[in-house]
Amino acid sequence: MLAKIDVIKRRYTFQNNPVIREKIDNGFVHYYDVWLGEFPRQLKYGFLEDKCGPIDVAVVEAVEIEEDGSIVPSLSVDNIPLLVQLAKKIVIELNITRPAELKGIHDIYLPKPREPIPITKVNQRVGLPFIKCNPKKIAAIVVSQLPEKEVFYGKPTAIEEKIVENLFHFLLNEVDKGRLKKSLYPLQTGVGPIGDIISSKLLNQTLMI
Secondary structure (H helix, E strand, O other): OOOOOOOOEEEEEOOHHHHHHHHHHOOEEEEEEOOOOOOHHHHHHOOHHHHHHHEEEEEEEEEEEOOOOEEEEOOOOOOHHHHHHHHHHEEEEEEEOOOOHHHOOOOOOOOOOOOOOOOOOOOOOOOOEEEOOHHEEEEEEEEEEOOOOOOOOOOHHHHHHHHHHHHHHHHHEEEEEEEEOOOOOOOOOOOOHHHHHHHHHHOOHHHOO
């Protein structure tokens, strides 16, 4: 909606909407293509401030707000803890349709520079179930009742199927040459039709099991 009324000047990390994609292609919206895992470091150390300045407002969806201002996030966390830390003001969208059972599932931890995340067991927690927030920074709380919206990216095209076919030829060739193990190490497929095809193909490939 914001893209349709031309109020987005810059977009960071990824885009998956045809409206904003068209704005980017036409040069109306400046797009910075950066790996999502690298983006927090660039934000934290001010690498982007010469382009867009400091963060004025962060809009955060929450399922609960603690008495000290701490925020229990909803279904997505991503860079929210850092944005809450850096922003001058916070606007909280308190979504009352989200299940209360979401409280407690999060493990909020901001990595320290040049230090590994201290997790050595799969059931270990190293952070907090909420995001610490100075209550003085909270500018507004907006109550929301928006249900979760399912995203459908459409059926894959012949071009996308060919992309996946080429990718699998490449991976299998790398395994044959001994440069990759049969497990292929961890793979990140991303979202969308190509990611869907890759996931289905991996499940059906006995070589990958």
